[in-house]
Amino acid sequence: MEQASTAVGLSGESPEITAQALTCRLEDMGVVDESIEAAHTVSLRSRRRSNDLAGEASVVDLPRVQAREEGPTWPEIEIKGKLGEGGMGLVQLARQTSVGREVAVKRVRDPDSAPEAMSGLLREGWTTGVLEHPNIVPIYGIGQDEHGEPMILMKKIRGTSWKEVIDAPEATPEAFDADDPVELHIEIASQVCNAVAFAHSQGIIHRDIKPENIMLGAFGEVYLLDWGIAVSTGEERSQRFAHADDITEPEGTLAYMAPEMIDPEPGAIGPWTDVFLLGATLYEVLNGRAPYSGATIYQVMIDAYQCEPPDFADHVPAGLAAICRRAMARDRDQRYPDVEALRQALADFRKHRDALRLSDLGEERMAEVGELMRRERQSRDFDDGALYEAFGKARFAFEQALELKPDDGRARRGLQSGLEWMAERELHNEAPEAASLLVAELPEPRPDLERRLQDLTERLAGEDHRYEGLQKLRFELDLEVGRRGRVRFVAATGALVALSSLLATTLISQGFMERSHLSSIVGAGALTALLGLVWAAGKERLFKNKVNENLVTAAAVLAMSTFFHRVVVWLQGMPLEIGLVLELSLYTVAAVMTSLALGRRYLAAAIPLGAASTGGVIWPDLVFWFYPGAIVAVVAWLVWLWSSPGEGRRSPSSSGGHP
Secondary structure (H helix, E strand, C coil): CHHHHHHCCCCCCCHHHHHHHHHHHHHHCCCCCCECCCHHHCEECCCCCCCCCCHHHHHHCCCECCCCCCCCCCCCEEEEEEEEECCCEEEEEEEECCCCEEEEEEEECCCCCCHHHHHHHHHHHHHHHCCCCCCCCCEEEEEECCCCCEEEEEECCCEEEHHHHHHCHHHCCCCCCCCCHHHHHHHHHHHHHHHHHHHHHCCEECCCCCHHHEEEECCCCEEECCCCCCEECCCCCECCECEHHHCCCCCEEHHHCCHHHHCCCCCCCCHHHHHHHHHHHHHHHHHCCCCCCCCEHHHHHHHHHHCCCCCCCCCCCHHHHHHHHHHCCCCHHHCCCCHHHHHHHHHHHHHHHHHHHHHHHHHHHHHHHHHHHHHHHCCCCCCHHHHHHHHHHHHHHHHHHHHHCCCCHHHHHHHHHHHHHHHHHHHHCCCHHHHHHHHHCCCCCCHHHHHHHHHHHHHHHCCHHHHHHHHHHHHHHCCCCCHHHHHHHHHHHHHHHHHHHHHHHHHHHCCCCCCCHHHHHHHHHHHHHHHHHHHHHCHHHHHCCHHHHHHHHHHHHHHHHHHHHHHHHHHCCCCHHHHHHHHHHHHHHHHHHHHHHHCHHHHHHHHHHHHHHHHHHHCHHHHHHHHHHHHHHHHHHHHHHHHCCCHHHCCHHHHCCCC
16 A cells, blocks of 8 residues: 555656556555546545444434324424435425424435445534534534434525536526626635634534535525535544544545545645645636546546646636645645635735726726827817816726735836826926925836926026915925924823823722712813913914914814813703713814815824724713723824924825825
């Protein structure tokens, strides 16, 4: 045995010798060569393991779920009809009388069949029973029928096998989006990966993954079925589960088998085996046929053992083909290290594919931009608004593509070209403000455009009224001006609010004072008055320019709104907790509005406020702690943001705006 295994497929001998050696090995294992019509329907099950489980003794211990003719007259299960059947199993529709629901019942198709059928059925029930996962059909119980034969009670699922969908796409359940077949199959494969990864976490290897064993439910469910030949890889041995190291014969479906499944040895079967089977399943999805085929069992098994790198049809995306080839590598060390890595590879491909589609969309919109610019040069039928709209869509598409795939050269080149086109147009139209924003956003610097922009700015600076207006506007909107004073003001105000709130909450929780509407109103009024004094007295020294003055004015208005809000809460007799939750919601909205004006970097301030508001809804008694915590978080964020030199010079457009 060891000699033959060494010769087969691993040495430098000719394929004829390899095939001959493997044939001898299969004959030694008792595998009978037979003609077959469809390899994907041929499944090998071990006959030598039929006595490794006390099948009949185990069945005797099972509860009876169907009444004998001379026994009880109220059976737990009433058989309604047949749902389907396989090689050795029969699945029937039944009604579980105790709870009044329809269930599926799986039993041995032929009660007089070989003992391995009963053992396989029990193993499947025991294995599936310990795997509670959304992509694995739940088991309700295992029992015996009126004849003492084992039967599995499981959730009844209606749907279509993945194999049927591959052969006839129109059979795809309506809950699945079949408009994009590649997207559809990646989604299904990802859910199957979730089921297999969970099983592996429990030390269970499926060993029979194939499209026929994957069911697509009517409401978007994906189930991995048929755990009849699953094995355990755990250190502890159980009579209920076959162990991977005890497998000495080929088992599984011929057309998908991993090489190590043909001539298994201790340690050969493991998670990497299911990785291969997932790759083989993906191969059929992509090519419309199983990986291996042949006229006889031996022919298919020899192909599976030799495991030549698979070929793919021209229409198969190169990225998916590469994923499949790696999963189906003959050397298990060359496969994905685990099923999660395979699932992540599919997710990365999906992102990459979305990036490609976004780049396509961006290029389409840039073609519109080019046509509109041509019309503008010819001074005919030109719509300035349509130009900016087309450019905005193109820019958004390229930026989203780069979000999904930062190294996407195509999207980067498209964004570069679009910004250059529009910058050159704005320079031609002598609009330095718009041109400067566009030039600043270029992924790759363009010194020539920067020089042209500088020349234009200097030339226009000679016109005093435009120059002075531009300088004043730049100064008034420059966040770098008064940055230190603004940081001190925000830090001091935030510390005052947070510390006073924490102190009051602590004193109240310790019983030193009582919580009341009056104290909260007084606190808000004091803060409003303080901010009013700061606004009136420090306008020249602290604020420096309009943007700082507006920020502090907004803070004062917000404080005033808080004061009146608390008064209204008191007058309406609302609980103070509810008032603070609404107040936090008000702050959240204010933070979002601020981000619209100053850039999406400021949107982060809304997160702790929104979280505190939500937490207050769920745990009202804790809102008095959430409130100062959120204030501290917002203040810390703003202090950090504004404390970085040069951070204040970032314009709103550099935070995600458009020119």
